[in-house]
Amino acid sequence: MWTVILLIGSNIFMTFAWYGHLKYKEVSLWKVILVSWSIAFFEYCLQVPANRIxxxxxxxxxxKVIQEVITLSVFGVFSVFYFGDRLHWNHxxxxxxxxxxxxxMFHKF
Incomplete structure (x- = not known):
């Protein structure tokens, strides 16, 4: 359970690090990189223990499969609330x- 909780937290940080800056196109790239790396630090503080546990x-x-499911779930919520996107049937x-x-992945046949 801790693994999933930590992965959700790390994905929230990483989603903001990777995509949050897209709303601020007027900010110079070097500043965006520094802020993104600063946010990503906290992602790693959660991701590494999540994988260890x-x-x-x-x-x-x-x-990895757990991570991908969480990543797409977090990004779906993020894109709706942060960017105002709409999810469609294909999503x-x-x-x-x-x-x-x-x-x-979790069932052996």
Whole structure:
């Protein structure tokens, strides 16, 4: 459970580091890079422990799939609330495919 909580937190920081600056196109690139790296520091402070803790229970492949599901979930919420985007049926279909991929990663047949 801690792995998922830490990954959600780290993804919130990383999403802001990677995409938050897109609203501020007038700010010079070097300033945006410094702010983004500063935000990313906190992402790493959560991401590294999440993977360490998660490695006790999950394989690296499973950790990566968990990370991707969380990343797209966080980004979906971010794009709606921060950029005012709208999610459409194709976004939900793509997310469904990702969930199906996670299902197969966690089940051995």
């Amino acid at each position: 998660g490695a006790r229970t999950f394989s690296p492949d499973q950790l 939900l279909a793509a997310f469904g495919c990702l969930i199906a991929g996670a299902f197969f």
